[in-house]
Amino acid sequence: MRINKYGISLVAVLLFGGVATAGPALAEYPSVSQAENAKKGKYVGASTCKMCHGETHANWEKTRHTMKARKGPAMGKEFLGNVYAWVQRDWEKLDTHMVLDNKDKTTNYVTTKKFKVEDVGFVIGQVRKQRYAVYYDGAPVEAYLQTTQDGGISWTIDKSQTVQFPGNKDRAGWKFLAIENKPKDGEINKSNYGEFYSWQERCIGCHTTGFDVNAWNAAKADFKEGKRKDLKDIFISDIAISCEACHGPGTAHAAAPSKENIINPTKITNVETRKMVCNQCHTRTAKNLHNKGANDLRGYRLGDQYMDHAEYVRPAWGKGSRNVSIDGKGRRDHQMDMDIRLSETIKGGHSVHASMACFDCHDSHKVGISAGKSKTLKKGTVETCAACHQGKAEAVLKVMNAGEGWPKYKYGEWGGEGGRTSRTHVFNLDAQGRSYGLSPDKYHWALKKDGDATKEADWLAIWPWEKASYEQKGLKVMIGATPWM
Numbered sequence: 001m002r003i004n005k006y007g008i009s010l011v012a013v014l015l016f017g018g019v020a021t022a023g024p025a026l027a028e029y030p031s032v033s034q035a036e037n038a039k040k041g042k043y044v045g046a047s048t049c050k051m052c053h054g055e056t057h058a059n060w061e062k063t064r065h066t067m068k069a070r071k072g073p074a075m076g077k078e079f080l081g082n083v084y085a086w087v088q089r090d091w092e093k094l095d096t097h098m099v100l101d102n103k104d105k106t107t108n109y110v111t112t113k114k115f116k117v118e119d120v121g122f123v124i125g126q127v128r129k130q131r132y133a134v135y136y137d138g139a140p141v142e143a144y145l146q147t148t149q150d151g152g153i154s155w156t157i158d159k160s161q162t163v164q165f166p167g168n169k170d171r172a173g174w175k176f177l178a179i180e181n182k183p184k185d186g187e188i189n190k191s192n193y194g195e196f197y198s199w200q201e202r203c204i205g206c207h208t209t210g211f212d213v214n215a216w217n218a219a220k221a222d223f224k225e226g227k228r229k230d231l232k233d234i235f236i237s238d239i240a241i242s243c244e245a246c247h248g249p250g251t252a253h254a255a256a257p258s259k260e261n262i263i264n265p266t267k268i269t270n271v272e273t274r275k276m277v278c279n280q281c282h283t284r285t286a287k288n289l290h291n292k293g294a295n296d297l298r299g300y301r302l303g304d305q306y307m308d309h310a311e312y313v314r315p316a317w318g319k320g321s322r323n324v325s326i327d328g329k330g331r332r333d334h335q336m337d338m339d340i341r342l343s344e345t346i347k348g349g350h351s352v353h354a355s356m357a358c359f360d361c362h363d364s365h366k367v368g369i370s371a372g373k374s375k376t377l378k379k380g381t382v383e384t385c386a387a388c389h390q391g392k393a394e395a396v397l398k399v400m401n402a403g404e405g406w407p408k409y410k411y412g413e414w415g416g417e418g419g420r421t422s423r424t425h426v427f428n429l430d431a432q433g434r435s436y437g438l439s440p441d442k443y444h445w446a447l448k449k450d451g452d453a454t455k456e457a458d459w460l461a462i463w464p465w466e467k468a469s470y471e472q473k474g475l476k477v478m479i480g481a482t483p484w485m
């Protein structure tokens with residue numbers, strides 16, 4: 001077996017499916033007809049897949065992918081149990097006001113009315129935290145003002161006076177209460193998180209399957225014109241991350257099962273399409289390009305490009321931010337997407353890590369549940385890396401803690417290289433064994449339209465993989481620490 005400086009077994013690298021290697025040329029997968037089905041096919045729902053794939057369904061049903069969004073008691077008493085037990089017990093003591101809308105960048109309207117637990121139509125999250133959504137019809141209501149001093153992270157409700165909120169039909173739908181709670185007894189996020197968009201407008205696409213963005217947009221237009229009674233419908237096929245989120249719509253396959261009308265992600269030959277199976281959700285966007293207020297890749301179908309739908313959260317070269325450290329490492333959850341993409345700039349297009357998809361290591365049908373091994377991986381943690389890194393597996397695993405070796409940062413002190421302290425996915429180690437992203441000479445910038453090239457404020461920090469798309473828009477792209485100098 002040949003081993004190189006990373007301690008890597010070349011045999012294992014070659015065995016990895018989908019990763020570009022020398023060998024017989026693979027036929028393109030998905031085929032033209034499969035791709036067509038992925039784009040235009042109809043969703044059927046996981047309960048239909050269950051009829052023939054019972055065992056897979058039984059595993060999947062227990063995964064964390066089925067806990068992202070669930071019905072609440074407003075949909076039936078039997079769903080009360082989806083609200084944490086301690087939250088049910090303490091409901092009266094909590095700030096159960098609905099966030100109605102924003103007044104300006106630092107001020108929101110919230111209802112003076114407190115909602116009952118029975119009003120909760122949807123419970124979002126389970127494992128680490130929960131948010132609660134109640135229905136709002138767009139009408140004028142008595143309100144308090146809620147303000148933020150830190151750019152929208154924590155909010156304070158001023159209960160000393162009330163104002164009249166004029167109403168806004170654009171905000172109608174399932175709306176969040178000003179609370180966010182953790183599973184542990186009494187762990188309330190006191191920040192009164194100020195999300196003012198409705199769940200359907202903002203984030204439903206990443207927490208459910210088959211959200212029909214066109215149907216929602218049409219329903220909203222009808223509602224505003226008085227042609228529709230309410231906006232309670234959520235236009236999805238499954239209230240879970242279900243089979244068809246990763247395999248594509250399955251109506252044709254369920255009617256006439258064949259490998260030709262469904263997608264097996266491991267067989268996808270285009271590296272980008274392959275990665276997007278999971279990265280349609282495991283990413284942090286700045287905004288959706290076609291739907292104001294949306295933060296998801298709503299309407300994403302396998303085969304689409306990321307940048308057809310959304311913009312990535314911006315890097316913050318040199319300064320750092322709450323989202324990314326100065327070298328581009330993710331600081332918050334679901335940023336594995338950008339972490340892994342950075343490998344391509346650092347190690348080049350032929351990097352094995354840059355071309356791996358999440359499911360090359362993670363077990364998609366056992367997310368959060370595979371007993372004995374890691375809770376999420378196909379194999380044990382060390383084994384996963386040892387497949388290629390042999391005896392160096394434990395050493396390279398240090399990379400998963402992006403804080404190790406770097407000075408600790410506190411909230412607001414973003415100017416350092418520290419990233420998430422666990423779960424980070426930038427597969428690069430520097431000479432001191434620390435996880436790193438981009439060095440200043442590799443920072444990427446785009447000059448705004450009609451911008452002044454000598455002014456720092458006129459340069460946008462962009463990710464290396466966005467270079468071509470900015471150039472196509474006619475913007476000048478520069479690489480380096482300070483292109484304005």
Ligand code: HEC
Pocket residue numbers: 044045046048049050051052053243244247249250251253254255257258259262263264
């Ligand atoms: C009526 C039974 C039936 C239903 C319903 C069904 N399947 Fe299948 N599925 C099959 C059979 C049979 C095969 C194997 C086909 C073959 O070997 O040619 C298969 C194969 C697959 C494969 C493997 C494809 C490959 O290339 O490896 C996937 C993925 C799959 N099904 C997903 C789904 C999903 C997702 C659903 C629900 C949307 C679903 N199936 C519903 C019978 C069914």
Ligand code: HEC
Pocket residue numbers: 067068124125126127128129130131195202203204206207280281282283284285295296297333334335
């Ligand atoms: C781009 C996709 C995306 C968008 C948009 C998104 N989420 Fe998430 N959300 C995720 C992913 C992926 C996770 C899992 C995080 C991880 O483990 O990295 C998550 C986790 C969560 C959790 C914790 C889940 C649990 O079980 O503990 C909550 C609560 C949550 N999101 C609420 C929201 C709300 C509310 C919005 C809209 C305001 C939203 N999310 C928008 C993808 C998204």
Ligand code: HEC
Pocket residue numbers: 046049050053056057058060065241242243244245246247264265266359360364365
């Ligand atoms: C989070 C994404 C995801 C979800 C959700 C998901 N799958 Fe899969 N599925 C995959 C991936 C990736 C593979 C390729 C197998 C691998 O990674 O080893 C796969 C493989 C399969 C296969 C081929 C046989 C096998 O197990 O390798 C079938 C059949 C299948 N899935 C059916 C389903 C059904 C039915 C559901 C819903 C009950 C489902 N999948 C949910 C991602 C997913």
Ligand code: HEC
Pocket residue numbers: 064065067068125126127128205206207208209241245246277278279280281282358359362363364367368375376
């Ligand atoms: C439609 C959106 C969506 C898709 C597609 C998706 N995920 Fe997720 N995933 C989520 C959300 C939301 C969570 C939040 C889980 C939590 O923390 O409660 C999550 C959680 C996870 C977790 C963490 C579970 C834990 O133990 O905390 C893993 C691992 C994961 N997903 C892997 C994958 C893989 C691998 C794929 C692709 C084969 C994939 N996901 C596709 C939305 C998605």
Ligand code: HEC
Pocket residue numbers: 278279282336337340356357358359360361362374375376377381384400423425
């Ligand atoms: C080279 C293998 C590899 C790849 C590729 C990979 N991961 Fe991981 N991931 C890991 C390892 C190792 C861990 C740590 C798991 C452990 O300690 O048990 C991890 C942890 C996680 C966790 C935290 C789970 C938990 O409960 O702590 C999430 C979420 C996650 N990965 C999501 C993803 C997503 C999304 C992708 C694709 C964008 C991805 N991973 C790609 C190896 C990988």
Ligand code: HEC
Pocket residue numbers: 006008012013016343347350351352353354361384385386387388389396397398399400427428429430
């Ligand atoms: C499919 C084979 C394969 C697997 C599995 C794999 N790696 Fe790698 N890894 C490579 C290759 C090849 C390189 C060389 C650079 C490249 O191609 O990206 C590398 C490079 C690295 C580096 C950079 C080393 C340095 O000195 O800069 C780190 C860190 C790393 N891998 C961590 C991991 C971890 C952690 C795991 C397990 C979660 C893992 N790798 C799993 C193939 C693999």
